[in-house]
Each structure stands twice: as C-alpha cells, then as structure tokens.
Amino acid sequence: MGNQTPAAARVPVSTYRLQFNRDFTFAEGRALAGYFDALGVTDVYSAPVLRARAGSVHGYDVIDHSRLNPEVGTDEEFAEFAGELRRRGMGLVMDVVPNHMCVSSPENRWWQDLLENGPSSPYARFFDVDWHPPNPKLQNRVLLPVLGDQYGRVLENQEVRIGYRAGAFQAHYYETQLPVAPRTSTIILSLALDDLRSQLGDAHGDVLELESVLTALRNLPQRTETEASRVRERRRETEVAKRRVARLVRESNEARRAVHDATARVNGVKGDPASFDLLEELLDSQAYRLSYWRVAAEEINYRRFFDINELAAVRVEERPVFTAVHEIIFRLMKRGLVTGLRIDHVDGLLDPEKYLNDLQRECANLLGHGRPAAASAAAAGGATFATDSVANPADESAAIPSAAGAGKGLPCYVVVEKILGHGEELRPEWPVHGTTGYDFANLLNGVFVDTSRAAAVRDFYREFTGSAVNFADLLYESKKLILIVAMSSELHVLTRRLERIAARSRYSRDFTFRSLHDALAELIACFPVYRSYVRRRHTSVGAEDRRLIQSAVRAARRHNPSLSRSLFDFVASVLLLEDPKGIAAHERNERREFVLRFQQLTSPVTAKGLEDTAFYRYYPLASLNEVGGEPDVLGVPLGQFHRANERRQARWPHTMSATSTHDSKRGEDVRARISVLSEIPEEWGAAVGRWREMNRGHKRIGDYAEIPDANEEYLLYQTLVGAWPLDGVGGEEHATFVERIQQYVNKAIKEAKLNTSWINADEDYERAVREFVDAALAAGDDNPFPADFAEFQRLTARCGMLNSLSQTLLKITAPGVPDFYQGTEVWNFSLVDPDNRRPVDYARLRSLLDSLGGAEDSAALAESLVSEPEEGRLKLFVTSRALGFRKARRELFASGDYLPLAASGEQADSAVSFARKSGAGEAIVVAGRFYTRLGVGRDGPLWRGGEGTWGDTVLMLDGRLARGRYRDAFTGAEFEAREAWGVTTLRLAGVLGRLPVALLEPVAR
DSSP states (O other): OTTOOOOOOOOOSOEEEEOOBTTBOHHHHHHTHHHHHHHTOOEEEEOOOEEESTTOSSSOSEEEEEEEOTTTOOHHHHHHHHHHHHHTTOEEEEEEOOSEEEOSSTTOHHHHHHHHHGGGSTTTTTBOBOSSOSSGGGTTOEEEEEESSOHHHHHHTTOEEEEEETTEEEEEETTEEEEEOGGGGHHHHHHHHHHHHHHHOTTOHHHHHHHHHHHHHHTSOOTTOOSHHHHHHHHHHHHHHHHHHHHHHHHOHHHHHHHHHHHHHHHOBTTBGGGGHHHHHHHHTSSEEEEEGGGHHHHOOBOEETTEEEEEEBOTTSHHHHHHHTHHHHHHHHTTSOOEEEETTGGGSSOHHHHHHHHHHHHHHHTTSSOOHHHHHHHHOSOOOOTTSOSOGGGGTOOOOOTTTTOTTOSSEEEEOOOOOTTOOOOTTSSSSEEOSHHHHHHHHHHTSOGGGHHHHHHHHHHHHTOOOOHHHHHHHHHHHHHHHTSHHHHHHHHHHHHHHHTTSTTTTTOOHHHHHHHHHHHHHHOSSSOOOOOTTOSSOOHHHHHHHHHHHHHHHHHOTTSOHHHHHHHHHHHTTOOOTTOOHHHHHHHHHHHHHHHHHHHHHHHHHHTTTGGGTOOSSGGGOSTTOOTTSOOOOHHHHHHHHHHHHHHOTTSEEOSOOTTOSBOHHHHHHHGGGGGOHHHHHHHHHHHHHHHGGGOEEOSSSEESOHHHHHHHHHHHHHHOOTTOSOTTHHHHHHHHHHHHHHHHHHHHTSSOOSSSOOHHHHHHHHHHHHHHTOOSTTOOHHHHHHHHHHHHHHHHHHHHHHHHHHHHHSSSEEEEETTTTSOOOOBSTTGGGSOOOHHHHHHHHHHHHTOSOHHHHHHHHHHSGGGSHHHHHHHHHHHHHHHHTHHHHHHOEEEEEEEESTTGGGEEEEEEEETTEEEEEEEEOOTTTTTOOSSSOSOOOHHHHHTTOEEEOOTTSOOSEEEETTTOOEEEOEEETTEEEEEHHHHTSSSSEEEEEEOOO
16 A cells, blocks of 8 residues: 555444345335434444345355345345435445355355366365365365265155256255266266167267267366366366257257156166166266265365354455455445445454455555555456465555554454453454454443352352353363364364374374374363464464463363373474474475464364353353353453453444344343342242242153253243243233244253254254243143243343343443444343344334434433333433434544443442543443342332432542533433532432433533
C-alpha cells in the first residue's frame, strides 16, 4: 500500500444477528429495516448468504462461493435489502466461511471436478487432500464415507446405480450424486459398442463414431497427470468426447438403446452377486472410493470441518482459493453493500494472522488504494501456487497495522469467531477489531452466579449424581475420546509427518510410529487452549505460544510417566522451532508444516472434547456450560468483571459483546434463570430430591442402571428451570414443549457419548429417556411433578427476568459492540440448535415496539410494564431505550473511559455499577443482581425497589464524575447526588425504585 492510508472502517454501535434461509429472505429482511432502526440497532449482522446446500437453515454449508443463495433471494433483492439499510444510515456485517465447504451436494462444482479428475483437477489443491495415504487402495483417490452399510452389501442391494445424462455418467446413492470419469466410462461404452455393432454392423456411421470416441477416451491423459499442458488436453478432449456421446445418443435410437442397456447391465441384478462385478470395476476405477461411513474416523484422507464428513476444509492460504472464496464478498464490499465481516472458525485456518492481513489488505485495495492483489492474480490467469503455500511472500513482512489490538486504522470492521481459553487474550498483532463475543457472554453470565454458594452447589451435584468429577481430568479424557473415535485419521496423518521428521536424525530415528502417535495424542489432549499461533516465517516461538506448548508437555508427562521423556522432548523441540544445526531448507519447511498442521488439529479436538462432550457430562450449574465457558468455575467476582472491562476498553473497544448466538448451548434468558439456582442451593436440592422420588416410577431399568441416569436427570431438571414457558405448559402448547425438551435431551445424551452417541446410537436407551420425559411432564391429577415444579420455578422465572434486564443493560453499555441474536429483544427461552433457529414472530415484535413509542410518562410506562412482564415488553423497553441512548452518544461508549463504581450498605453486593466518561459526556450504569437476597419472591409485584429492598445501600461515585442531579433514561426520574465526608453518593432505593436497572446522565445545570 506504500504510504497510502486506507479509509477508516465503519464501526457498528450495535448489531442484530439475522439467520437468513428459505424461510427468512432478503425481502423480509428489507421489510424489517425500519423495525431494526427503531429498536436502536445500527448494523445488521448476517448469517452466511452464499449459495448453500438446498434447504440449509444456517448457511454454513456453502457449495458455491460465486453466487448468493437463491433460496434467500436474488442479487437484486440483496442489493435492495442492503440499500435500505444504507438509506437509514445502517451497516451490514456479513458472516464469511473461509475454512470449509459442503461437499455432499452435486452442485458443488469444485468438489465434483476433483472427484472426476483427481489430482489433475484444477481444484485438487483447493481442498486439503492427502493423495498418498498409507492405504495403497487410496493412492490418488479420495475416501468418501457416505454409505450406510458395508460396501458389498450396498452394491448388491442395488443402492448404488449408474445413470446417464448429457454425454456423461453418474453414480447415484440416494441423494448423493458422483461423477463417473469419462476415461473410465469406456467400461460402459464398450458394452454399448458391442450391442450397436451387432445391430448395425461394423461399417455403420454410428458404430464408427462410438469406436472413435472410445479411442479418444482411452488416450486421455491419466488423472495423475498434473503438468499444465496435459491437464488442459485432458479437460479439452473430455468435453469434446462428452459432446460427441451426447449427440450420438440424441440422434440415434439404436445408440440410445445400446447405452441404456449397457448401463442396466453394469448396474447388476439383485440376487446375482457376479452381476455386480462390472459395477465394482467401474467404481474402483474412479478418483474416489466409496466406503461405509464408520470408516471415516480412521481412514478419511481429506481434512474436514471438525469431524463432519460433509464439510471439507479448503486451503484458503492459497492465493487462488482466497480469491475464489471471497469473490462475492469483495464484490459486495466494493459496492458499499457490505460494511463489515465476521470470520467463521478462524482457528481452523492454517495461518490466521496471515489470512487476516491478506483480508484487510484486500479491503484497503477495494477502497481505492491500488489494484486488488486478488484481481491481479485472477488477471494473470489460472491457479498458480507457490510451493510452500505462501500466496504472496511480500504479505509476510507487510502486516496491516492494528494499533496494538484496538483495530484503529483498519480499512474494514472485522471480528473473528475465536474461543478464548482460561486466561487467554486475543492476539494483539491480529488486524481485527475483536471477537464475536463468547468471552463477554461468559464474563457477564458469571456476574449473576453467587460465588459465595459455589461449594454448596458443587456438593449437592456430587451428592445427587454420586460422582466426584475433576473437570480437568474429564476434559482430558473427552479429548482423548475424540481423537480415538472421531479424528483418529487426522492424528494418523500428523503422526506420519512427524515420523518422517524423526527419521532424518540419528537422535530420533528410533522413535516408532506408535510412540510418536501416543505422544502427539497426549500433547493434544493436554493442550491448555484451543491452539497456538506459530507461523511459517517464524524463526523462534513467542512467549505466549512457548508457555502453552511447555504447559502441554508438562501435563502430558504427568499423565504418562511410562513414556520416554526424550520422546516428549523431541516433539517439543519441533513445536518450539528448535531446529538441528545444519538443517536443509526443505527439512526446515517440513518441520514448519508439521507445526502448522498440529495447530490446526488441537482446535477441533478441543472444541469437540470440551463443547460437545465434557459440557454434556458435567454441569453443577448448567448456565456455565457455554461456548468458551468454564463449568468448574462457579461465578465471576465483581472486581474481575470490572478489570476485564477495563482491559476490553483499552485493548479491544470495538469487539462484539454477545449474550446469545446461533451456537449458544442455551439462550441468555435460559441461563439467567438457571444462575438463580446458585442463590438457593438448599431449596434447589430439596426440590430435586422430591422430583426424583415423584418420577422414579417412570424410569426403566437397563442392563446395569436406571434410565435416565442421575446425571442426565439432573440436567433435565435444570433444563426445565430454564425453558419452562411463562404461561405454563398446559393446553395446546404442551405437546410442543414436551417435544422440544425430548429433542434437547436426546441431543445432550448423544453428545455426552456415555450411554448413546451419534456414531453408535442406542435406540432403546434413547427411547427410554424420551418416555421418561413424556411421563414426567404428563398432564393429569395423578402426576404431581408438573405442579410442584411449576411452583418452584415461579421464583427462578421471576428472578431470571430481572437478571435478564440487568445483563441486557450491562451488555449495551459495557466496552464493546453489543450484539443481539434475533428475537432476544424479548424473553426468549431457546435451547441449543436447532431449537434456537425457530422462526421469529417479527409482526408481534414490531407491534410490541410500536406500543412503547407513544407513552409520554416514562415512569408510568415502566411501572405498568413491571406489573405485566410476561409478554416481553419490559425487556424490549429496556433494550430499545438503552440502545437509543447509546446510539445518541456513540463516542461516549466507543471511546469513553470505563470507571468501576462500588456500592456500600446492607445490599451492596447486589449492585453492579460503572460509569462511562469522555470529556464532558458521562453516563452511570446501575443494575441489580442476586434478587432472592433483595426479597423477590414467587408472589406479589415483580419489583418493589425502594427502602424495603435496598435499605441504606448507596452508590459511591468516582471523583471524576459530575456532582448534582442525574436523570434516568428509562423512567425520566431525577436523583440528587449527596456529598458527605468527601464522598458523593446516590441512594439505590431511589435510583432503582421503579426498575432494577438505571441508566443515568447528569442533568444540565
């Protein structure tokens, strides 16, 4: 970029997440722009909108990066949607999926071309395929674990069929459609030629034409040819042959019949095993190998998104791939229709920092600062790859400035989906504005957990389940399990790389494949965070990455005292870039490639082991089992909350602040309810004990224990606490609610992988659990549980609503960009996906928002909303007023100082408060918590406030704040700050008299 400075990025004041799909289109989004604007949102934050698998409800299964999803709308409709936002001064943040593509759709032309042409495909290096695995049957082939049974059974059951269309043949397995390479179609066409010759004779023109086509196909270059001229020849002659076959079949009845009969013969006859030999020969000659889906864990030879066979990783580190993946994104940005980007699963990338630098550099070019590098590469023609996968060597030394992590000076607003581990910080050198907000969600959620009762919560959980679990050990075992049952193939590939490195030195050549395999498994299972970020160009490892690697090595040694210390020392030396003296350049590159691949593997293993296994096995307080959370750490002390916010303001002032996302394990209002249990562990324990006895008769006795087991039953009761409808479960909604809970529990027990799993489903066990849920929730006088539960849950529901109001205000006013997941502006008791993808009733929400607009007396409106909180207008009121306040004072919240405020008095611990200060502008935020301590009960007004609630509790103001009167943005009420003994205070009995939250600013004198 030289000395040119890119235009500053548009930074949202707030965002609203929309999940586009065929049931919610661009046209519907455009119609709602006025609602989002009136709500106070400044930017819409969109799920992926590129062409995805048919019927996709989330958009992450992209099949074509060159088109928008036609199920969501046309290019014109997208432009109208984005244009409507722009007319209102709003922006659009788009979700980008650079890491993987869906390969189960025949409309993924990249993958289909790879399957047809193997290593000679121009897309062969778009995907991360190991063309030379140990299994000789997979040399230059891709394993496709798509079959529901053993290969031979599937073939002889005629589940795989060959079909003809437009000069080519395809293999069909139910919805799966796979290409038959033209060179191999000679097996079918030879049969057709024999038939045609017998009908028409050797000299007939149709016979001669088909003979000529067969000769051309047999002389095609092999699919292993990668020399450019031979690849072009293969592709050119293939297309010519297809057109000739298509014309012959179209114009000759005899040829058409011959091809049809030959295809039928290849497809075999059910009951005649020998008749399937030709089909087996044809399939064995393809660039792919069909297999039973259970083979995937051990032999799959393409990198996946986690362990999902249908999602293949793409090599976005290659310049042509980078260009192709972002084709639509950059086009929309250049037109000004997209103003920010959210990068999905950044840890899956080979080199996240390089990718982000490339991304920001391209954005700068799009804004007019020079010709885009991607466009230049495309203009040069073809897919030209650097041998070491570095797309642009200059990129490695010319990083985009990120102002020490603040995101200042960046051309595009970019946030990354990055899950931070315990004590981990986002890398300050990354040219981004922050994360998507999992870190904030867990920080904020922890504030509403009563840390003083943590021991009681743990003790009762241990007593009820009969299991004393050490979570660190559980996580270790869960990650080992994932490596064994889901990602052993990836571990084998990585081990082979390490084995080649070990063989190059006399000091390490005696390490066997098995010992290296075991050592790697231990290091991955012990890795303390999702991944490290050593880069290819590094000559030494930074302090943070060195600490992480050494921590993993120490833990692995403790777990495996019988494994040789020298083995771990060797692996550590490779990971720490401690190269032997005199090493050749290609050997150094090989070691660096291993390190990069190691980092790519630790992330999915941690994600699957933690989020999708351990989280479903251990839940003393299930509200803590959230993405990026720590279920063994019960609560966040208030001082820690304030210190974290001060760091956010200093380092990442524009990072997202989320409380619910499409990946949440539980919605924010569900967590707000469950956290109340930390305040009442004795009452909770007594209730769960009663419910166990009430429902004992509904359990089935399995081979060794009751179904469900105690741990699963405990999760069920917590789930009901969080999801129980405000108006109960009677009437028409009963069946719907029961089905939702059954689906959730079924997913939970499968994720736990103890009594059933996705891979080895125990249908009898799952059925017994479904029946238990159904019986426990059955309506009728002979079932005491629902009524007893509903009475208990009234307290958690009421306190949960108040918790939700507090966390909403804190999110909107804390450092960062507050993000709202669709529909969470009112009470929303959704569970994990797909439950949280249910359609949102925007007509109702718009009506509720309109009903709040005409009130002249804000205090009276607030009191009326508190008196009837069930419909959700109370949360909508707090959300819209606070968002409007923030939007009108955007600089105050974007750059203002964060000043923690302390309370004093008998209920001081129940107040959370801070101020935002920038020049003459300031705001004071006050929110309640621990509402059972504040006297909230099952009956009476939801919120009383006043002296009876707060007593003598006062808020002590920072000396940098104004003295005098303050006005509340919610009620319009004014309060006088009092000064005594050199301390200025506000009485919480007044400030939080009508609502449990307040947003104050000084009244102009």
